[in-house]
Amino acid sequence: MRDPSEAETDMSEADHLGTVAPRAAPPGQDNAWPVAMLTLRVNGQTHRLALDTRTTLLDMLRDHLGLTGAKTGCNQGACGACTVLADGKRINACLTLAVAAQGQDIITIEGLAKGDALHPMQQAFVDHDAFQCGYCTPGQIMSAIACIHEGHAGSAEEIREFMSGNLCRCGAYPNIVKAVQDVAGQGDMRFPGKGGV
């Protein structure tokens, strides 16, 4: 769960990223293991937290920042449910170590809407009924905006190929392709790249 004392906003950039050596175990834990003092920018906010070096970006987002939009599916890079943007590139947060994600602008599904106004891709998923259970949806949406931004959404066939890293157990694929085509056809989609939202 999120511990509000762990997250501070508007901290300056980490000054350096030297060796992260073992520290004393946190209170209530018996083993000592390497703990890192991390500085991460997520959805335009800077967070500083002390974490076990083994923490993945996905677990950090979900368990330490309370951003549970990115989902844990396979935890092996095989399903895309954990897709987020790092400096404007879509990545699998489950195979990314939080400690290695320092210095990059991370954008999650929570960072897309402007207040109550959904991002056009979120709206398109609603309009085209592009989900059933919704578990894969945050990953699909993050992947879809990157797919368009990369210039890989020129046809339904190209969208299917470049969205193949996002599986949907409910089989909502036909409507997902329609949603992506819809937004691709609207032109100049808002895209959070390096520098954040």
Added chain:
Amino acid sequence: MQPFEYHRASSLEDALRQGALEGASYLAGGTTLVDLMRIGVMRPGRLIDLRDVSELHGFDTGGETLRFGALASMAEVADDIVLRQDYPALAESLLLAASAQLRNMATVGGNLLQRTRCLYYRDTRYSACNKRNPGSGCAAQDGVNRQHAVLGGSERCIATMPSDWAVALTAFDAAVEVAGPQGRRTVPIDSFHIPYGEHPEAETALRPGEILTAILVPASRAGRASCYVKVRDRESYAFAVSSAAVALRLEGARVAEARIALGGLSTTPWRAVASETLLRGRTIDEASIREAAARAMDGADPRPGNAFKVELGRRTVEDALLRAMRRAQEGEAA
């Protein structure tokens, strides 16, 4: 996951110094390493992150030698316009691999160092795996071996080398540049992945502490008429059941140069030498292609679960040769 220390190297020298320490592993995109650490197959005590080492980034596809920095991402190399035009097999081998997300993270150097997807290797509940646990036996010999190799195996290990990129690089006689405590050296790609023989745990020619710095490909006029054909269990986002990288250079209707490498079928990237020899100097047509493809699987040693791969491999090569022939002919007409 075993606890580890993390160090982000600031330069190649810094990385080599840190890499010499006990229990160190280099971290590139992490798509193999983090995965295998989580499932307990790899247990480094120290990660040396290479991402800030600037000289390992970037690539150059013009000139007499193509040079790919080890840390260039699969996605950026696959998207290179020059590569797509002049060496489509190299670009396609990357584009048909993994997913868009993984290609953004994964590096072209790390790709050559990825580990086999053998189910027994990846599951620590099986004790018999010579690769993970030297001398323990090989559960795949009498187990589920549908995905395993029919070429280059031994009774010690029949795991396939899963990299598509390595197969395309093999067709073009690429080389791998490495830096180590003793300086730099260059290793031809066809001796980079070590045949299994007695010691399947030894996978590549990389010595402890060495860093793969770049991949070098000599320019080839056969590049334009090249292709990478990958047969998978599903249309996209899957490892190869079989694959072939083929490049042709024609002089009129005759084959001046034929380059053929196989993937998904063998324990190391596999050069189909007999097929290449058979084609050289011959008139290119469906008949000569069929004859050449028939020799591609010479020496195959299938197991019950993967006997289908012998015929599949032949057909994959035939398909790739036909496509490359069409590309060569279109190139001449243009």
